[in-house]
Amino acid sequence: MEVLEKAGKLDDVVHLEVGEPDFEPPAIAREVASESAAHGEVSYTNARGKESLREAISDYYERQYGVEVPLNRIFVTPGSSPALLAVMLDVVDPGSEVVLTDPHYAPYPNFVRQAEGETTTVELDPETGFEPQIADFEAAVGPETAGLLINSPANPTGAVLSPESVEALVDLAERTGTRLISDEIYHGLDFDAEAHSVLEYTDDAFVLDGVSKRYGMTGWRLGWIIAPPDEEQAINRLVQNFLICAPNHVQDAAEAAIREGAGLDSIRDTYRERRDLLLEAARDWGLDMGYTPAGAYYLLLDVSSLPGDAFEVADRILEATGVAMTPGPDFGTQAENTLRASFATSTADIEEAIERLDAYFESH
CATH class of the missing domain: 3.90.1150.10 (Aspartate Aminotransferase, domain 1)
Structure with missing residues (x-):
């Protein structure tokens, strides 16, 4: 900045x-946003997000990854950054740790600190294409570890986790009782390797995504959280209190982009x-x-x-x-x-x- x-x-x-x-952005998204605002879709919505948008998001996961995501686990947010903040406030207790890769998206440690947590990093090597070595993550996870935050495709490296690495990280999180948090905002922008969602391997993880990157809608501020079944109520309370809801007409535009945006x-x-x-x-x-x-x-x-x-x-x-x-x-x-x-x-x-x-x- x-x-x-x-x-x-x-x-x-x-x-x-x-x-x-x-x-x-997709032409259909711009048209729907204009029509939605003109027709008075400018009031508060359900804090979870409009049901029709959450249906579109659920359909996207079934179409893209072959997984079923119930609507009650989907929370629409005003961008993926507030989504990450809500997840950190849920997962991190004061003094607990979140394991990050190094390099990582620059604001990640700030979200952890805002929840009064600490960060531990796992160094990635360009000689291995910044692909994580699972043994290094094993060594980094300890008694104070509350969360493991991954990002693929990654900012700033552009690295894409292999399916074997995703599965191994899911297994590590399950064995150690660590909450896995997957930032998947760059999904769809994978051009030399296929990006896999952690939801293909487990329901017991948080997934963050949105329309900013693949639909060119950065300033529209529309993201979402997919919460594990046992964290649904906690995330609902956090979203209700701190985020209220995403903009009404933007939710309609996002639904149009997800359902009808060009390939x-x-x-x-x-x-x-x-x-x-x-x-x-x-x-x-x-x-x-x-x-x-x-x-x-x-x-x-x-x-x-x-x-x-x-x-x-x-x-x-x-x-x-x-x-x-x-x-x-x-x-x-x-x-x-x-x-x-x-x-x-x-x-x-x-x-x-x-x-x-x-x-x-x-x-x-």
Whole structure:
């Protein structure tokens, strides 16, 4: 966000710092939102979300993963971030721990701290494609561990967990009495490996998702929680008290996107092409970390050979080239000497960024 703020003060900036899809939301979603608001669908809804939307979400899980999710376990929220906060307030007691990967999505530890918990991290290695080693998770889970938070496809690495890894993590959580929390917001944006939901292996887990990423609806703020059967009432109380409900007409738009939005094949193909452009350029610059993102729309660049820390490198590149990228330290110690580049922006912008950075690294 600081990089975005700095970039906003400059002219002619190429934005690779934020995960903002450049694809338009489905036309049907925009039409339904307008019609819904015009017809007066602007009041409070049930805190769980409109039943028709929860039916659409349930149908999506059966269609996509072959699993049945009862409507009473689905809670619609104003974005997936409030969903994660509600889950942390439910799972985490003061002083208990949540195990995260390293690298991880930067705000994750803040959600844990807000619930007065602590974090323990499991380091991931680019040489294994940031795929977790189950033995490391076994070692990290202890008596104070309340939750295990995973994210696949992952931000900031773009790594996709194999089905064997998902199943092993489910088994670990069940054996240790640890609550598994799966952030699946980038599902549907998997282009070199198939992303599997934890719901294919267990009901005893929290799943977070929403329409932001795969439908290009970031600013619409519509997410959801799928709660384990025994946590339904607790999540219902938290949502009622703290979130009230998601916007009424946006719920209608989200239902339309889920039911009738166009397929993602062409979008995935475009992201793959953009990734390959950026990955080839990273190799030319000597910043390649030796892995290929299989999903989401991020690539970590190794800037350890450049003078200064990642914050200084990001500032220097922004000022000299107008290319904005995110410093890696907030993603964890394993990303400390990296910049995160997003290829969610247009292909033309990525090509422009590569051209500018080619000239910058050649002259430096």
